[in-house]
């Protein structure tokens with residue numbers, strides 16, 4: 344129904360969380376899913392589970408912060424499938440620290456995986472999509488790009504950067520028939536959010552405050568975010584580019 348059957352979809356950070364769930368969402372629609380993750384064992388495990396369910400997946404170990412690693416991953420996918428139809432640039436790390444506590448190394452790590460990782464992945468995939476004159480790119484940004492919490496300034500900077508980068512990339516690639524959008528997950532039940540809660544001084548209170556701040560009063564499931572990615576990748580979103588879709592239980596509606 345979604346028109347992604349046999350489409351080749353690269354999902355970075357697909358070993359866990361939102362990427363892992365998005366891999367299942369696409370595989371269930373008949374897509375060929377490239378499970379890319381810095382954690383090679385997690386990528387192999389995810390691809391193994393998908394293929395064991397009778398669906399199509401291929402694991403690639405890839406560190407999105409390293410140009411050579413991204414180029415090798417793109418080359419491997421093109422060698423195997425001759426094309427790339429959809430990219431979900433999703434891999435990221437999160438470090439939660441007060442603005443004066445975060446170290447330069449931590450700032451650099453966040454920016455090299457999150458922002459530079461999105462740049463490298465989009466750049467090398469776009470070079471392939473440009474030859475095809477067709478493609479869809481979905482970047483996992485975050486509500487932190489627009490409204491953030493204490494102890495998240497460095498992470499929020501990377502996510503805001505992704506949103507701004509997405510707009511420019513969409514303009515550069517529109518003439519090639521490539522659409523570029525962001526998905527903006529709200530608080531989603533993955534290890535990233537569990538880490539945010541557990542790293543806080545009072546995890547019980549942090550969890551309660553987080554849930555209180557969400558109009559729908561619950562975390563998103565990773566699958567709910569994955570379905571948003573599927574919509575943006577599909578032809579139903581054929582006239583949508585340079586914008587973002589929030590799957591956030593209403594958090595951003597509060598201003």
Ligand SMILES: NC(=O)c1ccc[n+]([C@@H]2O[C@H](COP(=O)([O-])OP(=O)(O)OC[C@H]3O[C@@H](n4cnc5c(N)ncnc54)[C@H](O)[C@@H]3O)[C@@H](O)[C@H]2O)c1
Nearest residue numbers: 356358359360361381406407434435483485530531533535
């Ligand atoms: N969970 C949330 O509430 C939430 C909210 C808003 C935005 N997001 C965004 O969604 C995306 C996915 O988050 P998640 O919650 O699923 O996180 P997660 O930690 O569950 O999964 C992230 C995956 O990325 C991989 N990864 C980390 N560094 C990498 C690298 N250098 N190269 C390749 N892969 C790497 C990890 O191994 C892991 O498998 C991120 O971009 C995150 O910023 C998450």
